[in-house]
Amino acid sequence: MSNKMLTWHPACSVEDVPADGGACALIEGEQIAIYYFARRNQWYATQNECPHKRQMALSRGMIGSKSGEPKVACPFHKKTFSLESGLCLGDEAYTIRTYPVKVEEGTVWIGL
Amino acid sequence: MEMTGRTRVVVVGNGMVGYKFCEKLLARSAAFDVTVFGEEPRPAYDRVHLSSFFEGKSADDLSMAPLSWYAENGITLYLSDPVVDIDREAKTVRSHHGVVVPYDYLVLATGSGAFVPAIPGVEKEGVFVYRTLEDLNLIRYYARGARKGAVIGGGLLGLEAAKALLDLGLEETHVIEFAPRLMPRQIDQAGSDILKHKLESLGLQIHLSKNTQEIAGDDAIRRMDFVDGSHLDVDLLVISAGIKPRDEIAKLSGLEVGSRGGIVVNDRLQTSDRSIFAIGECALAHHMIYGLVAPGYEMAEVVAANLCGGDKTFLPFDMSTKLKLIGVDVASFGDPFTNDCRTIIYEDTAKGVYKRMNVSTDGRHLLGGILVGDADQYNMLLQTVKNLTVLPPDPEDLMLGSRGGSADTGTGVMSLPDEALICSCEAVTKGAICHEAGENNITTFEGIKKCTGAGSGCGGCVPMVKDIIQGVQKQKGMYVRNTVCEHFSYTRQELFDLVKIRGIRTYDEALSAYGEGDGCEVCKPVVSSILASLWNDMILEKGNAVAQDSNDRFLANIQRGGTYSVVPRIPGGEITPEKLIVLGQVAQKYGLYTKITGGQRIDLFGAHVSDLPVIWEELIAAGFESGHAYGKALRTVKSCVGSTWCRFGLHDSVSFAIEIEDRYKGIRAPHKLKGGVSGCIRECAEAQSKDFGVIATEKGWNLYVCGNGGSKPKHAQLLAADIDDRTLIRYLDRFLMFYIKTADPLTRTATWLDKMDGGMAYLKSVVVEDSLGIGAELEAEMEQLIGQYKCEWKEVVETPELRKRFVHFVNAPEKKDPEVRFESLRGQIKAEDWNRVG
Ligand code: SRM
Ligand SMILES: Cc1cc2nc3c(=O)[nH]c(=O)nc-3n(C[C@H](O)[C@H](O)[C@H](O)COP(=O)(O)OP(=O)(O)OC[C@H]3O[C@@H](n4cnc5c(N)ncnc54)[C@H](O)[C@@H]3O)c2cc1C
Ligand code: SF4
Ligand code: FES
Numbered sequence: 001m002s003n004k005m006l007t008w009h010p011a012c013s014v015e016d017v018p019a020d021g022g023a024c025a026l027i028e029g030e031q032i033a034i035y036y037f038a039r040r041n042q043w044y045a046t047q048n049e050c051p052h053k054r055q056m057a058l059s060r061g062m063i064g065s066k067s068g069e070p071k072v073a074c075p076f077h078k079k080t081f082s083l084e085s086g087l088c089l090g091d092e093a094y095t096i097r098t099y100p101v102k103v104e105e106g107t108v109w110i111g112l
Numbered sequence: 113m114e115m116t117g118r119t120r121v122v123v124v125g126n127g128m129v130g131y132k133f134c135e136k137l138l139a140r141s142a143a144f145d146v147t148v149f150g151e152e153p154r155p156a157y158d159r160v161h162l163s164s165f166f167e168g169k170s171a172d173d174l175s176m177a178p179l180s181w182y183a184e185n186g187i188t189l190y191l192s193d194p195v196v197d198i199d200r201e202a203k204t205v206r207s208h209h210g211v212v213v214p215y216d217y218l219v220l221a222t223g224s225g226a227f228v229p230a231i232p233g234v235e236k237e238g239v240f241v242y243r244t245l246e247d248l249n250l251i252r253y254y255a256r257g258a259r260k261g262a263v264i265g266g267g268l269l270g271l272e273a274a275k276a277l278l279d280l281g282l283e284e285t286h287v288i289e290f291a292p293r294l295m296p297r298q299i300d301q302a303g304s305d306i307l308k309h310k311l312e313s314l315g316l317q318i319h320l321s322k323n324t325q326e327i328a329g330d331d332a333i334r335r336m337d338f339v340d341g342s343h344l345d346v347d348l349l350v351i352s353a354g355i356k357p358r359d360e361i362a363k364l365s366g367l368e369v370g371s372r373g374g375i376v377v378n379d380r381l382q383t384s385d386r387s388i389f390a391i392g393e394c395a396l397a398h399h400m401i402y403g404l405v406a407p408g409y410e411m412a413e414v415v416a417a418n419l420c421g422g423d424k425t426f427l428p429f430d431m432s433t434k435l436k437l438i439g440v441d442v443a444s445f446g447d448p449f450t451n452d453c454r455t456i457i458y459e460d461t462a463k464g465v466y467k468r469m470n471v472s473t474d475g476r477h478l479l480g481g482i483l484v485g486d487a488d489q490y491n492m493l494l495q496t497v498k499n500l501t502v503l504p505p506d507p508e509d510l511m512l513g514s515r516g517g518s519a520d521t522g523t524g525v526m527s528l529p530d531e532a533l534i535c536s537c538e539a540v541t542k543g544a545i546c547h548e549a550g551e552n553n554i555t556t557f558e559g560i561k562k563c564t565g566a567g568s569g570c571g572g573c574v575p576m577v578k579d580i581i582q583g584v585q586k587q588k589g590m591y592v593r594n595t596v597c598e599h600f601s602y603t604r605q606e607l608f609d610l611v612k613i614r615g616i617r618t619y620d621e622a623l624s625a626y627g628e629g630d631g632c633e634v635c636k637p638v639v640s641s642i643l644a645s646l647w648n649d650m651i652l653e654k655g656n657a658v659a660q661d662s663n664d665r666f667l668a669n670i671q672r673g674g675t676y677s678v679v680p681r682i683p684g685g686e687i688t689p690e691k692l693i694v695l696g697q698v699a700q701k702y703g704l705y706t707k708i709t710g711g712q713r714i715d716l717f718g719a720h721v722s723d724l725p726v727i728w729e730e731l732i733a734a735g736f737e738s739g740h741a742y743g744k745a746l747r748t749v750k751s752c753v754g755s756t757w758c759r760f761g762l763h764d765s766v767s768f769a770i771e772i773e774d775r776y777k778g779i780r781a782p783h784k785l786k787g788g789v790s791g792c793i794r795e796c797a798e799a800q801s802k803d804f805g806v807i808a809t810e811k812g813w814n815l816y817v818c819g820n821g822g823s824k825p826k827h828a829q830l831l832a833a834d835i836d837d838r839t840l841i842r843y844l845d846r847f848l849m850f851y852i853k854t855a856d857p858l859t860r861t862a863t864w865l866d867k868m869d870g871g872m873a874y875l876k877s878v879v880v881e882d883s884l885g886i887g888a889e890l891e892a893e894m895e896q897l898i899g900q901y902k903c904e905w906k907e908v909v910e911t912p913e914l915r916k917r918f919v920h921f922v923n924a925p926e927k928k929d930p931e932v933r934f935e936s937l938r939g940q941i942k943a944e945d946w947n948r949v950g
Contacts, residue, residue, distance in 0.1 A: 011922075011923060012922045012923045016922040016923070017922065018655075018657060018658050018917065019655055019658070020620070020630075020631075020655070020658045020659070021657070021658030023922040024920060024921055024922065025921060025922055025923045026921045026923060026924050026927065027923075031921075031929075031931075034922075037630060039620075039623075039630060040630070049931075053170075053672075053946045054946065055672075055673070055674055055946075056674050056920075056929055056931045056932075057662075057670070057674055060662050060665070060666070060670070061633070061662060062632070062633040062636050062637075062658070062659075062661070062662065063630070063658075064599075064629075064630045064631045064632030064633060064635075064636065065629050065630035065631070065632065066598070066632065067598070068629065070630065071632070073632070073633035075661075075662030075663070075670055076670065078633055080632075080633070093178045093180055093181070
């Protein structure tokens with residue numbers, strides 16, 4: 001991580017994100033996709049824009065894993081991205097930004 | 113070679129072959145400092161698939177490797193900067209911008225340019241060549257103001273260009289060929305006749321034996337005048353009459369070039385100066401220019417290996433090719449034209465198929481041949497030629513494929529020798545693939561591609577690679593199963609049965625019971641579709657929404673820009689004026705683009721996700737239902753007007769189409785389902801191109817099944833003739849349910865039938881004769897599904913928890929996506945273009 005200061009922003013309540021799915025929040029003018037893996041109780045956040053055709057769509061993609069690595073598949077052309085590294089899991093050199101997430105008293109917080 | 117420091121290699125030309133050379137060299141050794149000069153503004157891209165640019169691929173999609181790849185591999189890359197001079201004494205090159213770089217070895221990979229014949233008027237505006245992305249951009253721009261286009265050249269590249277003009281939507285597209293046949297290098301006259309006929313049916317106008325005398329017009333082209341005195345009005349012309357090797361700088365620096373162009377090289381690809389190599393389309397090897405990518409890659413391999421101390425030579429390369437031209441397969445292999453042989457010819461003018469095999473006079477070996485219209489057997493035939501395989505007693509079986517469900521004749525891919533070259537782009541043998549699949553246990557195509565490179569080039573060998581993997585597994589005594597993905601090691605059919613027996617109702621339960629990990633975008637829709645086919649529960653209930661494909665999750669198809677389309681059901685294509693008016697009013701109110709679809713209904717495009725529930729609320733109030741345009745479900749049952757109005761109609765096809773559409777609406781299947789009902793044999797509803805089609809006869813109805821349109825059109829086949837409407841529905845219930853239970857994911861009915869042992873005869877025995885004794889069970893299961901039907905949109909509109917998911921921002925539900933942008937076109941909106949080349 002860089003030593004840039006993180007600011008935590010409240011994004012939404014826990015119920016706003018469907019279990020094992022994603023939702024998009026608007027934070028400081030940025031579209032952030034938030035994903036909730038209910039089976040392992042883990043949260044992830046990334047940019048909402050898919051770098052392939054620059055579509056604001058990742059929050060609407062299906063989530064899952066590849067060899068244990070959590071990922072999201074863009075609904076447009078099914079390019080998949082690691083939610084940990086942000087790297088495209090195909091051969092292409094796309095990356096997406098990832099953000100830290102914490103949950104406190106039913107509120108989801110995103111660090112920008 | 114005596115060299116202490118690092119070796120400096122300069123590559124001139126960053127096309128497909130120049131790029132491949134860098135990749136191969138650096139994969140072998142890190143001892144080189146590589147500098148590349150490219151004349152084009154972007155790094156190497158896939159020229160072979162250039163035309164897919166007009167089908168929506170972007171420049172990035174075509175790129176061979178991103179700019180970052182060059183940096184990561186330590187390559188110095190100069191773009192938009194051609195080399196203009198080689199100083200062979202000093203061993204340096206100088207670029208247009210004045211960069212001077214010394215070399216130990218120089219590799220010329222300058223490719224070729226379009227050959228433009230000296231016809232008066234070629235310099236006029238509106239005349240183009242077809243070689244680079246820039247050419248395509250210029251053509252695309254100019255085509256907006258053009259109506260009639262022509263291409264000079266009926267060879268491989270000319271027909272590619274003609275396809276592009278068709279894609280651009282010109283009113284007329286003409287192909288002008290000097291020779292008396294199309295693709296004179298690849299196919300014979302009979303093949304050309306069939307191809308011409310097929311291409312004409314697709315909208316091309318083809319002129320053979322035509323010699324262009326002049327291109328007329330003031331500044332811009334207006335007309336072509338031919339030597340035979342005829343004319344053609346055109347306002348856009350693409351010249352694609354052949355290629356001309358780019359040997360200018362070679363010539364300038366005194367290297368030997370051929371009398372008709374091309375840099376002369378020996379079989380180690382050295383030019384007349386031993387430290388300078390030439391590879392790809394600029395090289396004249398064995399007195400010829402190899403105008404295909406696979407031999408170019410082999411040349412790159414030879415030079416890369418030899419620079420690393422190897423001792424490889426470039427041997428005469430097989431020029432067999434298989435292409436898909438405007439959707440028509442064309443292939444030629446081995447020696448297609450030899451007359452010193454016995455020829456076997458198969459021709460079906462109705463289907464547009466022509467096949468020719470040249471067999472040695474003793475009948476033992478295949479020498480070559482031609483395939484037009486259906487080239488499925490190409491790989492096998494090519495391997496049979498290359499490996500001098502001894503032919504079976506009925507060699508025509510090889511080109512016709514095994515017919516009538518007869519057993520494998522022993523000529524499959526596993527009978528090839530280990531040396532057989534399966535992937536010619538990456539030079540991978542059958543032995544290498546067997547080794548990885550056998551000893552190293554790599555059992556997926558992706559895995560084999562990764563470790564051998566097979567299938568990463570033109571992709572033509574992919575089916576063979578898959579067959580080899582399966583073959584090896586079978587040899588190892590393993591039962592080969594098409595399992596769903598890493599999370600479920602079951603086939604769809606096995607999973608279907610398990611889910612049914614256990615009474616599983618959600619994806620989560622299925623994953624806990626039979627899967628592992630978190631699931632993914634492959635298994636989620638498969639399981640969701642099974643659940644829907646078994647229970648027909650509302651698909652968004654019980655936490656199942658997130659296990660649906662994104663379109664199913666939002667009950668609408670996502671469009672460019674992120675808005676959605678709205679497609680209400682219009683059964684049989686029949687609609688009252690009142691309902692038409694409502695559609696117009698809703699479209700107007702929410703600013704939607706309106707279009708009549710190819711399925712006889714009306715699509716409203718450009719709806720924001722948060723508007724979907726209100727739009728549907730209004731439509732439902734007017735009596736509409738979901739059209740399931742987003743689901744793997746029944747789409748439309750197309751009808752013709754039939755006996756109610758048409759003077760030829762035998763029965764009331766509209767009423768029957770509506771009945772069938774209402775019966776099966778909402779039912780989920782492995783892929784989408786389409787139907788049609790025609791009132792007589794004139795077939796205005798195109799029923800024979802559907803998954804099920806019904807045609808009225810004097811005595812009742814004929815039922816056809818397993819047809820489709822799409823990229824691989826298939827005519828439906830007759831399942832039962834002259835049956836009454838109740839029998840027809842019974843057969844349809846059985847047929848559809850049998851398909852739903854047994855097909856692999858995303859397999860249309862035609863492909864399902866193709867893979868079925870015993871084919872149509874077997875299907876008929878199951879559905880009509882009830883040979884498995886499951887007829888009643890299938891009917892009962894269908895009845896249960898039909899009984900469960902509810903309009904999904906109605907449930908969403910009426911259920912607040914479901915409705916609240918239709919927002920773009922969870923923390924600002926009233927806000928729409930600000931990134932959505934529209935342009936205007938003919939008085940309506942359209943999504944902003946995402947392919948604008950920057
Ligand atoms: C709207 C429409 C084009 C039009 O403007 O006319 C259309 C639009 C789409 N078609 Fe189609 N197809 C439409 C008629 C057809 C037809 C013609 C027909 O049905 O008579 C065909 C060929 C016939 C056939 O399917 O056998 C057709 C063959 C396809 C295919 C290829 C299917 C195949 O098996 O090869 C796809 C891709 C797929 O489904 O995987 C496809 C997929 C699509 C998708 C869903 C692509 C996507 O995922 O976004 C398009 C989205 C439409 C939307 O957002 O609403 N569409 N599509 C037509 C809608 C008909 C309707 O009322 O539901
Ligand atoms: C529309 C189309 C369809 C095709 N379809 C097929 C197919 O289906 N199958 C098949 O096998 N082949 C096909 N080909 C042919 C295939 O694309 C070529 O064989 C292949 O691109 C040759 O690669 P190359 O690197 O030798 O040349 P190129 O790809 O042409 O690359 C040469 C590069 O060098 C640059 N250059 C030239 N001079 C200089 C200089 N002095 N300094 C710096 N740079 C320079 C050029 O600008 C160019 O970018 C097709 C070609 C076209 C145009
Ligand atoms: S509507 Fe169908 S044919 Fe047209 S672009 Fe979309 S998928 Fe392709
Ligand atoms: S826009 Fe996301 S994969 Fe294409």
